Amino acid sequence: MTSSSRLDLVAVAMGVAFSFMWSSAFSSARIIVAEAPPMLSLALRFAISGAIAVAIAASLGQTIRLSRQQWMMTAVFGICQNALYLGLYFIAMQTVPASVATITASTMPLLVALMGWAFLGQRPTPLGWTGLAAGLAGVALILGHRISGGADLAGLALCGLGVAALAIATLVMRGASSGGNLLMIVGLQMFVGSAALAVAGGLTETWDVIWTPRLVGALAYTTVVPGLIATFVWFLLVQRIGAVRAATYHFLNPVFGVAVAAALLGEALSLWDLAGVLVVAAGILCVQMSPPRVSRPS
Numbered sequence: 001m002t003s004s005s006r007l008d009l010v011a012v013a014m015g016v017a018f019s020f021m022w023s024s025a026f027s028s029a030r031i032i033v034a035e036a037p038p039m040l041s042l043a044l045r046f047a048i049s050g051a052i053a054v055a056i057a058a059s060l061g062q063t064i065r066l067s068r069q070q071w072m073m074t075a076v077f078g079i080c081q082n083a084l085y086l087g088l089y090f091i092a093m094q095t096v097p098a099s100v101a102t103i104t105a106s107t108m109p110l111l112v113a114l115m116g117w118a119f120l121g122q123r124p125t126p127l128g129w130t131g132l133a134a135g136l137a138g139v140a141l142i143l144g145h146r147i148s149g150g151a152d153l154a155g156l157a158l159c160g161l162g163v164a165a166l167a168i169a170t171l172v173m174r175g176a177s178s179g180g181n182l183l184m185i186v187g188l189q190m191f192v193g194s195a196a197l198a199v200a201g202g203l204t205e206t207w208d209v210i211w212t213p214r215l216v217g218a219l220a221y222t223t224v225v226p227g228l229i230a231t232f233v234w235f236l237l238v239q240r241i242g243a244v245r246a247a248t249y250h251f252l253n254p255v256f257g258v259a260v261a262a263a264l265l266g267e268a269l270s271l272w273d274l275a276g277v278l279v280v281a282a283g284i285l286c287v288q289m290s291p292p293r294v295s296r297p298s
Contacts, residue, residue, distance in 0.1 A: 082193020102257025131286025
Protein backbone atom coordinates (compact mmCIF):
# COMPACT_ATOMS: atom_id res chain seq x y z
CA MET A 1 0.00 0.00 0.00
CA THR A 2 1.44 3.35 -0.97
CA SER A 3 1.69 6.28 1.43
CA SER A 4 -0.84 8.20 -0.65
CA SER A 5 -3.50 5.55 0.00
CA ARG A 6 -2.65 4.95 3.68
CA LEU A 7 -5.48 5.78 6.05
CA ASP A 8 -4.79 8.91 8.13
CA LEU A 9 -5.99 7.80 11.56
CA VAL A 10 -5.50 11.25 13.09
CA ALA A 11 -7.72 12.73 10.39
CA VAL A 12 -10.27 9.97 10.97
CA ALA A 13 -10.38 10.77 14.69
CA MET A 14 -10.73 14.48 13.94
CA GLY A 15 -13.47 13.82 11.39
CA VAL A 16 -15.48 11.57 13.70
CA ALA A 17 -15.15 14.02 16.60
CA PHE A 18 -16.17 16.92 14.37
CA SER A 19 -19.19 15.06 13.01
CA PHE A 20 -20.44 14.14 16.48
CA MET A 21 -20.13 17.72 17.77
CA TRP A 22 -21.64 19.20 14.60
CA SER A 23 -24.52 16.72 14.48
CA SER A 24 -25.43 17.30 18.11
CA ALA A 25 -26.10 20.96 17.25
CA PHE A 26 -29.25 20.02 15.34
CA SER A 27 -30.96 18.72 18.47
CA SER A 28 -29.85 21.68 20.60
CA ALA A 29 -31.02 24.01 17.82
CA ARG A 30 -34.42 22.32 17.83
CA ILE A 31 -34.69 23.16 21.54
CA ILE A 32 -33.61 26.78 20.95
CA VAL A 33 -36.01 27.59 18.11
CA ALA A 34 -38.94 26.29 20.16
CA GLU A 35 -38.40 29.05 22.73
CA ALA A 36 -36.47 31.85 20.98
CA PRO A 37 -36.39 33.61 17.56
CA PRO A 38 -34.05 31.59 15.29
CA MET A 39 -31.93 34.29 13.65
CA LEU A 40 -31.54 36.55 16.68
CA SER A 41 -30.66 33.62 18.96
CA LEU A 42 -28.11 32.42 16.41
CA ALA A 43 -26.65 35.94 16.15
CA LEU A 44 -26.22 35.94 19.94
CA ARG A 45 -24.55 32.54 19.83
CA PHE A 46 -22.04 33.66 17.19
CA ALA A 47 -21.28 36.92 19.02
CA ILE A 48 -20.40 34.98 22.18
CA SER A 49 -18.45 32.26 20.35
CA GLY A 50 -16.58 34.88 18.31
CA ALA A 51 -15.63 36.86 21.41
CA ILE A 52 -14.29 33.73 23.11
CA ALA A 53 -12.29 32.69 20.05
CA VAL A 54 -10.81 36.15 19.47
CA ALA A 55 -9.86 36.49 23.14
CA ILE A 56 -8.10 33.11 23.17
CA ALA A 57 -6.39 33.87 19.85
CA ALA A 58 -5.13 37.23 21.14
CA SER A 59 -3.76 35.56 24.28
CA LEU A 60 -1.83 33.18 22.00
CA GLY A 61 -0.29 36.08 20.09
CA GLN A 62 -2.48 35.89 17.01
CA THR A 63 -3.49 39.19 15.40
CA ILE A 64 -6.10 40.57 13.02
CA ARG A 65 -3.39 41.48 10.52
CA LEU A 66 -4.75 39.29 7.79
CA SER A 67 -3.97 39.39 4.10
CA ARG A 68 -6.52 40.84 1.70
CA GLN A 69 -7.38 37.34 0.51
CA GLN A 70 -7.85 36.13 4.08
CA TRP A 71 -10.22 39.01 4.88
CA MET A 72 -12.25 38.32 1.76
CA MET A 73 -12.44 34.57 2.35
CA THR A 74 -13.23 35.07 6.04
CA ALA A 75 -16.17 37.28 5.05
CA VAL A 76 -17.41 34.76 2.46
CA PHE A 77 -17.07 31.90 4.92
CA GLY A 78 -18.89 33.81 7.68
CA ILE A 79 -21.77 34.69 5.37
CA CYS A 80 -22.08 31.27 3.72
CA GLN A 81 -21.64 28.96 6.70
CA ASN A 82 -22.96 31.02 9.59
CA ALA A 83 -25.53 33.41 8.15
CA LEU A 84 -26.89 31.33 5.26
CA TYR A 85 -26.33 27.68 6.16
CA LEU A 86 -27.05 27.83 9.87
CA GLY A 87 -29.49 30.73 9.58
CA LEU A 88 -31.63 28.87 7.04
CA TYR A 89 -31.40 25.66 9.05
CA PHE A 90 -32.50 27.37 12.26
CA ILE A 91 -35.54 28.76 10.44
CA ALA A 92 -36.29 25.38 8.83
CA MET A 93 -36.10 23.51 12.12
CA GLN A 94 -39.20 25.28 13.34
CA THR A 95 -41.06 22.75 11.14
CA VAL A 96 -38.45 20.12 10.21
CA PRO A 97 -37.43 17.45 12.78
CA ALA A 98 -33.81 17.53 13.97
CA SER A 99 -33.11 14.09 12.51
CA VAL A 100 -34.36 15.09 9.03
CA ALA A 101 -32.40 18.37 9.14
CA THR A 102 -29.26 16.43 10.04
CA ILE A 103 -29.76 14.02 7.17
CA THR A 104 -30.32 16.71 4.53
CA ALA A 105 -27.09 18.42 5.64
CA SER A 106 -25.26 15.20 4.84
CA THR A 107 -25.68 15.68 1.10
CA MET A 108 -23.01 18.40 1.29
CA PRO A 109 -19.98 16.17 0.46
CA LEU A 110 -21.30 15.41 -3.01
CA LEU A 111 -21.89 19.13 -3.67
CA VAL A 112 -18.34 19.91 -2.53
CA ALA A 113 -16.95 17.22 -4.83
CA LEU A 114 -18.97 18.47 -7.79
CA MET A 115 -18.06 22.12 -7.20
CA GLY A 116 -14.41 21.25 -6.60
CA TRP A 117 -14.33 19.29 -9.86
CA ALA A 118 -16.16 22.00 -11.84
CA PHE A 119 -14.34 25.07 -10.52
CA LEU A 120 -11.07 23.96 -8.91
CA GLY A 121 -10.04 20.96 -10.98
CA GLN A 122 -10.17 18.60 -7.98
CA ARG A 123 -11.04 15.22 -9.49
CA PRO A 124 -11.78 12.31 -7.15
CA THR A 125 -10.57 8.89 -8.29
CA PRO A 126 -13.10 6.26 -9.39
CA LEU A 127 -12.93 4.82 -5.88
CA GLY A 128 -13.59 8.31 -4.51
CA TRP A 129 -16.65 8.78 -6.72
CA THR A 130 -17.86 5.34 -5.63
CA GLY A 131 -17.52 6.36 -2.01
CA LEU A 132 -19.38 9.64 -2.58
CA ALA A 133 -22.18 7.78 -4.35
CA ALA A 134 -22.38 5.23 -1.53
CA GLY A 135 -22.51 7.98 1.08
CA LEU A 136 -25.30 9.74 -0.78
CA ALA A 137 -27.17 6.44 -1.18
CA GLY A 138 -26.94 5.81 2.55
CA VAL A 139 -28.24 9.27 3.32
CA ALA A 140 -31.07 8.78 0.79
CA LEU A 141 -31.97 5.46 2.41
CA ILE A 142 -32.32 7.08 5.83
CA LEU A 143 -34.00 10.24 4.55
CA GLY A 144 -36.49 8.37 2.34
CA HIS A 145 -37.73 6.40 5.30
CA ARG A 146 -37.88 9.51 7.48
CA ILE A 147 -40.02 11.60 5.14
CA SER A 148 -42.25 8.82 3.82
CA GLY A 149 -44.94 9.91 6.25
CA GLY A 150 -44.93 13.49 4.93
CA ALA A 151 -42.56 16.43 5.33
CA ASP A 152 -42.63 20.20 5.26
CA LEU A 153 -41.43 20.95 1.72
CA ALA A 154 -40.73 24.63 2.42
CA GLY A 155 -38.50 23.65 5.34
CA LEU A 156 -36.69 21.07 3.21
CA ALA A 157 -36.14 23.70 0.50
CA LEU A 158 -34.50 26.01 3.05
CA CYS A 159 -32.28 23.10 4.12
CA GLY A 160 -31.27 22.57 0.49
CA LEU A 161 -30.24 26.21 0.06
CA GLY A 162 -28.33 26.03 3.33
CA VAL A 163 -26.40 22.94 2.21
CA ALA A 164 -25.34 24.69 -1.01
CA ALA A 165 -24.05 27.64 1.03
CA LEU A 166 -22.11 25.26 3.30
CA ALA A 167 -20.47 23.62 0.28
CA ILE A 168 -19.24 27.01 -0.94
CA ALA A 169 -17.94 27.85 2.55
CA THR A 170 -16.03 24.56 2.69
CA LEU A 171 -14.28 25.23 -0.61
CA VAL A 172 -13.13 28.74 0.39
CA MET A 173 -11.97 27.67 3.84
CA ARG A 174 -8.36 26.99 2.86
CA GLY A 175 -8.08 30.46 1.35
CA ALA A 176 -9.16 31.99 4.65
CA SER A 177 -6.83 29.95 6.85
CA SER A 178 -3.79 29.54 4.62
CA GLY A 179 -1.85 32.49 6.09
CA GLY A 180 -2.00 31.50 9.76
CA ASN A 181 -3.90 33.13 12.66
CA LEU A 182 -6.36 30.24 12.46
CA LEU A 183 -8.19 30.72 15.76
CA MET A 184 -8.46 34.47 15.15
CA ILE A 185 -10.06 33.76 11.77
CA VAL A 186 -12.50 31.34 13.40
CA GLY A 187 -13.60 34.14 15.72
CA LEU A 188 -13.77 36.82 13.03
CA GLN A 189 -15.93 34.74 10.68
CA MET A 190 -18.34 34.23 13.58
CA PHE A 191 -18.59 38.00 14.02
CA VAL A 192 -19.42 38.27 10.30
CA GLY A 193 -22.21 35.74 10.64
CA SER A 194 -23.48 37.36 13.83
CA ALA A 195 -23.71 40.81 12.22
CA ALA A 196 -25.55 39.50 9.15
CA LEU A 197 -28.02 37.50 11.23
CA ALA A 198 -28.58 40.39 13.65
CA VAL A 199 -29.59 42.65 10.75
CA ALA A 200 -31.87 40.01 9.18
CA GLY A 201 -33.36 39.03 12.52
CA GLY A 202 -33.85 42.64 13.58
CA LEU A 203 -35.91 43.28 10.46
CA THR A 204 -38.08 40.16 10.67
CA GLU A 205 -38.18 38.95 14.30
CA THR A 206 -38.89 40.17 17.81
CA TRP A 207 -36.85 39.19 20.85
CA ASP A 208 -39.62 37.18 22.47
CA VAL A 209 -37.83 34.56 24.58
CA ILE A 210 -39.06 32.05 27.15
CA TRP A 211 -36.02 31.66 29.41
CA THR A 212 -35.87 28.13 30.82
CA PRO A 213 -32.98 25.99 32.13
CA ARG A 214 -33.40 23.86 29.00
CA LEU A 215 -32.97 26.88 26.72
CA VAL A 216 -29.98 28.24 28.65
CA GLY A 217 -28.30 24.83 28.56
CA ALA A 218 -28.93 24.42 24.83
CA LEU A 219 -27.57 27.90 24.09
CA ALA A 220 -24.46 27.34 26.22
CA TYR A 221 -23.78 23.96 24.65
CA THR A 222 -24.28 25.04 21.05
CA THR A 223 -22.15 28.16 21.60
CA VAL A 224 -19.11 26.31 22.94
CA VAL A 225 -19.14 22.80 21.47
CA PRO A 226 -20.57 22.95 17.92
CA GLY A 227 -20.03 26.70 17.63
CA LEU A 228 -16.42 27.04 18.75
CA ILE A 229 -14.69 23.69 19.22
CA ALA A 230 -16.21 21.92 16.20
CA THR A 231 -15.51 24.87 13.90
CA PHE A 232 -11.85 24.95 14.97
CA VAL A 233 -11.50 21.18 14.40
CA TRP A 234 -13.19 21.59 11.01
CA PHE A 235 -10.65 24.22 9.90
CA LEU A 236 -7.79 21.95 10.98
CA LEU A 237 -9.30 18.95 9.20
CA VAL A 238 -9.73 20.78 5.88
CA GLN A 239 -6.14 22.03 6.13
CA ARG A 240 -4.95 18.48 6.75
CA ILE A 241 -6.80 16.45 4.11
CA GLY A 242 -8.55 18.94 1.79
CA ALA A 243 -12.13 20.05 1.32
CA VAL A 244 -13.48 17.06 -0.61
CA ARG A 245 -12.15 14.36 1.74
CA ALA A 246 -13.00 16.36 4.86
CA ALA A 247 -16.53 16.97 3.59
CA THR A 248 -17.24 13.23 3.50
CA TYR A 249 -17.41 13.24 7.29
CA HIS A 250 -20.70 15.08 6.93
CA PHE A 251 -22.04 11.74 5.71
CA LEU A 252 -21.71 10.67 9.36
CA ASN A 253 -24.17 13.35 10.44
CA PRO A 254 -27.21 11.05 10.08
CA VAL A 255 -25.46 8.48 12.29
CA PHE A 256 -24.82 10.83 15.19
CA GLY A 257 -27.66 13.26 14.50
CA VAL A 258 -30.38 10.63 14.53
CA ALA A 259 -28.87 8.97 17.61
CA VAL A 260 -28.68 12.26 19.54
CA ALA A 261 -32.21 13.21 18.46
CA ALA A 262 -33.45 9.83 19.67
CA ALA A 263 -31.70 10.18 23.04
CA LEU A 264 -32.45 13.85 23.66
CA LEU A 265 -35.74 14.49 21.86
CA GLY A 266 -37.27 11.03 21.75
CA GLU A 267 -37.22 10.76 17.93
CA ALA A 268 -37.42 7.09 16.91
CA LEU A 269 -34.64 4.91 15.42
CA SER A 270 -35.31 2.14 12.89
CA LEU A 271 -33.59 -0.66 11.01
CA TRP A 272 -33.57 1.60 7.92
CA ASP A 273 -31.41 4.04 9.89
CA LEU A 274 -28.94 1.29 10.79
CA ALA A 275 -28.78 0.03 7.20
CA GLY A 276 -28.09 3.55 5.97
CA VAL A 277 -25.33 3.94 8.54
CA LEU A 278 -23.49 0.89 7.19
CA VAL A 279 -23.65 2.20 3.62
CA VAL A 280 -22.46 5.65 4.78
CA ALA A 281 -19.51 4.14 6.67
CA ALA A 282 -18.44 2.18 3.58
CA GLY A 283 -18.63 5.32 1.45
CA ILE A 284 -16.48 7.35 3.85
CA LEU A 285 -13.86 4.60 3.93
CA CYS A 286 -13.68 4.58 0.11
CA VAL A 287 -13.16 8.34 -0.08
CA GLN A 288 -10.55 8.40 2.69
CA MET A 289 -8.56 5.64 0.98
CA SER A 290 -8.73 7.48 -2.36
CA PRO A 291 -6.21 10.34 -2.81
CA PRO A 292 -7.68 13.28 -4.79
CA ARG A 293 -6.34 14.07 -8.27
CA VAL A 294 -5.90 17.54 -9.67
CA SER A 295 -6.85 18.17 -13.29
CA ARG A 296 -4.00 19.49 -15.41
CA PRO A 297 -4.67 21.91 -18.21
CA SER A 298 -4.06 20.41 -21.63
